[in-house]
Amino acid sequence: MKAIVDCNSFYCSCERLFRPDLRNHPVVVLSNNDGCIVSRSDEAKAFGVQMAGPYFLARPLIQKHNIAVFSSNYNLYGDISWRVMETLRTLSPIVEVYSVDEAFLDLTHIPANELEQAALHIRETVEQWTGISVSVGVAPTKTLAKLANYHAKKHKVQTNCIKVLASSQQIEEALRTTRIGNVWGVGRAFASKLLNQGITSALELSNMTEEWAHRHMGGVTGIRLVRELKGIPSIQLEEPLKTKKMIATTRMFGEPVSDINSVREAVATYTTRAAEKLRRQHSAASIISVFIVSKDQDHLIDFHHGPSISSHTTLPVPTAITQELIKPAVSLVDQLFKRGTAYKKAGVMLSGLVPQDSLQGNLFTAQTKNSNRQLMDIVDNVNFSMRDDVLKFGAVGTTRNWKMRQELHSARFTTRWGELYEVS
DNA sequence: TCTGGGGTCCTAGGACCC
């Protein structure tokens, strides 16, 4: 059996940890640049605040009901997430961290008649140790565990945020009462396709054949999905330290910028962040890509994948040294930038990732490589211990008029001495 | 006036090889 543990309204719960006055008060948290609503408490949901909706549209509703609003505080959420995951690691031998607020746990060591109790123990321990409330879904497959979790969250009072699907009757009942669009792995496109074919519930989908799934649901992914719904494990728990195959850092600017130096600084900053992620997983990159998006692009038509201009450089030797990545990144900006154009977004992508220790030694460059590497280690250590970039490269600049808007940011209560929560 | 920022996996099709 597998469990999925999912933090309830995670970002909102983190903010509430240090604002006990907001315990039963509606709360929402905004995305970067204060653009969309990415987390909402149950109270805010009850007032009709939409998930992932634009903030400016929800603002009248928010003001009307005096809903508390926060910009996203990733220093805080990252640290709290780490505490939750460390807690879970004491409760199961295999923990797959699936996202900042979710983890799959292996429960094969628990006897069937103790699953309910085990799930309750998980929920209570996390809440007691971290202050974060979670929902727990337990079932034979990952997809069914997600389904169980969906029901646990939907009926919090009846379920106590816990749902175990063990018997075939329990599974069938849950499948029957789940609409197709709420199944993990069925997005908007497939949902409308399935509805057109008269498939409306998860139960109906689970009764389809594998041949059908292959033909209509994207090949092998469809087969896996249907098998998982039938209770046949087809998506395994991943090993804990999976290295990424691509690393990206991209951001909207706080306001459009039309001078090349600002774009250079922004891209240098994003490159610095991407290089940190690269070193954290002990990789080196062989390809660096940069893209910039002009202000005039109509984001309402295709917000995420709209036209942008991009270019990439293949590096002579794969590297994880920040300076060696900033240089080509900035010259890519010089290539792409057009005078007189205002830009609203830029991004850096690192790909062609290889393990760092597989790098070929070079007799002639070894000396500088090593000292660069040591410098990187020192920078990473200082910045990580502060959970913030205290040490920076000159190329990232100091003007920062491209910096994102974050007007409602809470304090970094757990990672900065100067911002510790005070009890008087 | 104002709508995020990451990732993954898979497939199709073209280029090329024997």
Place this chain on the structure above:
DNA sequence: TCTGGGGTCCTAGGACCC
């Protein structure tokens, strides 16, 4: 009028997740 049967690698793009 006729035109094999495999492979591999790469890229673009679709679909999904949080």
